[in-house]
Amino acid sequence: MNAFVIAAALAATPAPTPATTPAPPIDAAPVTPPPPVSSGAPISLAQVRSEGRQNVSAIQALLDVAIANEDVKLSRSALLPQISLDSSAGKIWFGRRQEFITVPDPANPGQFIRNAVETPTTSTQNYDLGMSLTQVIYDRARWKQLEQSGVVRDAQKDQAREEADTSELEAIRRFFTLFRTQATLGVLKATVERSEQQVERAQALFQAGRTGRNEEITAQVNLGTDRINYTSTLGQLVADQTQLAVWLARPGTEALSAEDPGVLTTEPPPAPSINEALASARVNRPLLKALGLRIRAAELQQSIARSEYLPRLIAQGLYNRGGPDATLVFTEPRLQNRFSAAVGLSWDVFTGLSTPASTRRAEADTRKAQLNLEQAAREIEGEVRAAHRRLEAQLEAARLAAQNVEAAALGLNVQDTRFKAGAGSTLDVRDAQLSLTRAELALLENRIDVEIARYTLLRAMGALSPGESK
The missing domain is CATH 2.20.200 (Outer membrane efflux proteins (OEP))
Incomplete structure (x- = not known):
């Protein structure tokens, strides 16, 4: 069976209802089942991505676009009849x-x-x-100011898309963090159920005189430990729900439940080639487009400054x-x-040398804008390379984790069989159970990290939400 399917099945397995409840051993405190996970409002990955682009930071960037658009109208008004x-x-x-x-x-x-x-x-x-x-x-400066305000507006639009991509990626990360905690609770719950079954077996073997009471007591202690781990994780679930709700501009008290995006039951696709990723970033990354337009705006400022020489x-x-x-x-x-x-x-024949000073200042601003673009291009290339390598590493780690789950499941099956036959001990079964739990959690962790790394690479490539860039 595929290890991803195994992990999903374990996370979704309901708690078994035993036909009879054996009496607890003498001097052993009774134990209670773990508390159920409180259900919250279901939210899908698609919803999170959409609402993430409407985060407060993204909305503020859109307001900057609206301001820039009004600046265009103000520049145009100076050329219309007064x-x-x-x-x-x-x-x-x-x-x-x-x-x-x-x-x-x-x-x-x-x-x-x-x-x-x-x-x-x-x-x-x-x-x-x-x-x-x-x-x-005729006033060359006013015409160039109108053109410059249009360029600044377009640059602000690209900057807003950059901010929206950043907000969406953070929403995706928080969604998968919440889903990972939910799935972790599923794995821990399956561990609790296995421990409950082990307690029943130890009690049955003790009553049959095939094992000592220490096997039953050890099984009870292991069950209590597993229930503590499960209950402790519930606190992390609430924290993850709150962080996601707040980022989506929802009430911090709203309990959300991440819908299964299906990543645990499917093999992850391979990463794109590094050359494809770099080419996409150079063409589609909104930040590079915005910085390129900033250079054009600075060049237009030079034209505005030189216009003082003209009547x-x-x-x-x-x-x-x-x-x-x-x-x-x-x-x-x-x-x-x-x-x-x-x-x-x-015609300003002499302006106290302010015109050449304004011109040189605009030239310096243009050079600064060019340097910013060159530096950002280098940083984005490094960002893409690091994200690409991280995705490749996570894909390999997830593959190895899947193999570990299969091996651990096989080992637990062997120890269960030996214990039922009276040839093994509770300690042997417990070790096998812990190995399987650790393997399942490692698979879950790495598989979620694969998705986060994939979306991080898409964001670096400027391909996180291609439809928004039109």
Whole structure:
């Protein structure tokens, strides 16, 4: 029988109900069966992967994408027509003042003189209604800013996919950690059941006079130890349930039960070749795409800085109505109208050497972005290589663990047969039981580690959720 099938069958075997319960030995404390595993809300691996991509960190990255998208709209708005409407109503008060007016000189015809005139306090009303239209005709810096904001938005999208992959991988790891604990409880429960059967055999042989009482007592002690191990693992189950629920943004009090993904009953597929893994990472890893776009954004910043050397052309139109009477300004469209239009050229000939400084700074930022990409590429290659080797090692370890389970099961069967025949001892059976339990737990541990290593490699390759990268 395949060792993976053996492990799954042992984990799912229900506790047998003995026909009769033999009386415990003299001076031996009665034992109780292990507490049952509390059932929780079932959750599948597919659900975990989907909800994992909606983790709080992933949602925050998506909000950064939304912010970047609005930045694109802000950059575009500077190139669209700017229309403003203004209206005002006010009053001006003039106190007493002296003014000089020019009048003809009555004593000298043809000549003029200036007379001082004192005017009383006066006031006048002022009403104004106007509209202005401004349109950028040519401004290289604004066009490049619009292009740059689009590149930054795309880079943020790739960064969000990188964060979503990270969140999904952590959700997968926590799911398999919970499933491993559940399966471990199954193995420990099967161990308890084997110990219960051993107690029954020891009691039967003692009552038949074929063994001493020490065999029965030893079997009882072994059974108690196995039940302690089982009960202790229940605490780890609750911790694993909590960690998974919290990562999926569920209440920390929600009890989850990992549905069997079928990994214990199937042979794991082989790992892809290292060349395939590296090629996939170079093409599909979102982080590399994001860093490549960061370089483009830095290059556009250079263009923005150099644009200060070029002139800017802006067209402006004004329409205004004004006067001292509100009726004339607001109800007589044929009167008080004034229109103006202009095309303005602005050219910063000298800016105190700020333009070359901005240009050199942008060039340095571009070089830094290039270095970040080169370093990230090297790190990702190392990440892929390490993940690939880890997967290969875990596959080999799982294969060896499966062979150990088959050998341990055979050894336990031999010792059971000898004990039933009166040729063996409880100690021999116990050693065989412990060997089988250790082998089953090792197989379980390695088989789960294979899946975690596989998903870790897929994440390093940028192939964890290919559909999300479109």
